[in-house]
Amino acid sequence: xxxxxxxxxxxFWTFALISLFAVGGAVAAIPELHRIAVDxxxxxxxxxxxxxxxxxxxxxxPNVMIVALIGYSVAGVAGAAVATxxxxxxxxxxxxVVSRWLSNxxxxxxxxxxxxxxxxxxxxxxxxxxxILGQASDQNWRAFALTIIAAVVASLTRLNPLWLLAAGGxxxxxxxx
Amino acid sequence: MPPEIAPAVHPAADIAKIPPSLRTLFFAFAxxxxxxxxxxxxxxxxxxxxxxxxxxxxxxxxxxxxxxFLPGPNIVNLAMVFGARLRGIAGGIAAFTGLLGPPMLLITxxxxxxxxYGQAEALRRAxxxxxxxxxxxxxxxxxxxxxxxxxxxxxxxxxxxxxVFVAIGLARLPLQEVLLVAVPLSLAITYAKARWAR
Numbered sequence: 033x034x035x036x037x038x039x040x041x042x043x044f045w046t047f048a049l050i051s052l053f054a055v056g057g058a059v060a061a062i063p064e065l066h067r068i069a070v071d072x073x074x075x076x077x078x079x080x081x082x083x084x085x086x087x088x089x090x091x092x093x094p095n096v097m098i099v100a101l102i103g104y105s106v107a108g109v110a111g112a113a114v115a116t117x118x119x120x121x122x123x124x125x126x127x128x129v130v131s132r133w134l135s136n137x138x139x140x141x142x143x144x145x146x147x148x149x150x151x152x153x154x155x156x157x158x159x160x161x162x163x164i165l166g167q168a169s170d171q172n173w174r175a176f177a178l179t180i181i182a183a184v185v186a187s188l189t190r191l192n193p194l195w196l197l198a199a200g201g202x203x204x205x206x207x208x209x
Numbered sequence: 210m211p212p213e214i215a216p217a218v219h220p221a222a223d224i225a226k227i228p229p230s231l232r233t234l235f236f237a238f239a240x241x242x243x244x245x246x247x248x249x250x251x252x253x254x255x256x257x258x259x260x261x262x263x264x265x266x267x268x269x270x271x272x273x274x275x276x277x278f279l280p281g282p283n284i285v286n287l288a289m290v291f292g293a294r295l296r297g298i299a300g301g302i303a304a305f306t307g308l309l310g311p312p313m314l315l316i317t318x319x320x321x322x323x324x325x326y327g328q329a330e331a332l333r334r335a336x337x338x339x340x341x342x343x344x345x346x347x348x349x350x351x352x353x354x355x356x357x358x359x360x361x362x363x364x365x366x367x368x369x370x371x372x373v374f375v376a377i378g379l380a381r382l383p384l385q386e387v388l389l390v391a392v393p394l395s396l397a398i399t400y401a402k403a404r405w406a407r
């Protein structure tokens with residue numbers, strides 16, 4: 033890690049490093065984002081992290097946008113931009129290089145094998161994300177029940193998730209949690 | 210497929226021949242991104258394969274598989290690889306900024322509002338409800354992903370998954386250390402299983 037203490041360079045190196053280990057996408061990286069932002073760097077509280085996740089789900093765009101919120105809380109608009117670029121830029125370049133290289137070496141069988149090996153890992157990481165966020169959000173039995181109900185409804189129906197999020201917001205607003 | 214857009218010609222002729230301009234790429238990705246609540250993939254597939262016909266469904270799946278096993282946000286990788294395939298590096302950058310720029314401005318605005326009003330009682334309560342549901346949605350995605358492993362009764366996969374969950378979710382170990390053990394191990398097991406099956 034860089035010895036430079038400037039918040040923007042701290043943000044950049046932190047997120048660039050996390051992104052290189054983010055197998056299975058942005059949601060699978062949430063436990064590590066939480067560990068760094070809440071436990072190691074103390075950029076935000078557990079509750080603020082859960083709020084950032086909620087906001088990122090409410091807002092359109094890739095799930096990775098939670099890093100813009102973490103960056104914003106550290107260093108404002110510049111922090112949001114730097115965090116997003118650091119989380120997305122290096123790995124996008126890597127993907128570009130690998131795709132060029134793979135298209136020159138057609139018929140490689142190993143991508144399928146690598147994928148098969150990584151799928152259980154990324155499910156484990158996403159389950160850990162749900163667990164960690166759940167501990168921050170589900171502070172009482174009513175909140176926990178709402179989480180379970182949302183999980184069941186989302187699993188059994190094809191309802192647009194936005195409706196469920198909105199319903200949760202209304203229940204919370206009405207003071208039922 | 211409606212007949213008026215699928216004339217009786219070779220399927221390859223179905224795919225647009227002229228590569229889109231950088232502007233078109235930027236706006237196409239901005240549009241997918243801004244319509245994507247809870248993930249952009251579905252909208253990306255719809256736009257790239259069905260609407261613009263820039264790729265066949267098969268090509269899209271292959272590209273996505275590549276982007277899925279590489280590190281980093283999958284959909285961002287996809288935008289870069291896809292844009293570069295059509296228009297070189299400039300195309301990759303156009304798709305990348307289209308995908309990330311507009312939602313980043315939007316969420317930064319939300320972050321600013323949260324910074325100002327986050328302590329207001331009503332907003333705090335509403336956000337609490339939203340985050341409970343968001344966790345539930347995430348849990349349902351996880352369940353949906355586990356079900357193929359259960360159906361195949363893939364014991365090894367389930368054990369790897371559970372071990373990662375315990376290490377990261379319960380023990381809160383650093384991601385790097387866990388992956389440095391888990392990735393080679395899972396690769397070795399998958400390779401051994403593939404050889405054994407043959």
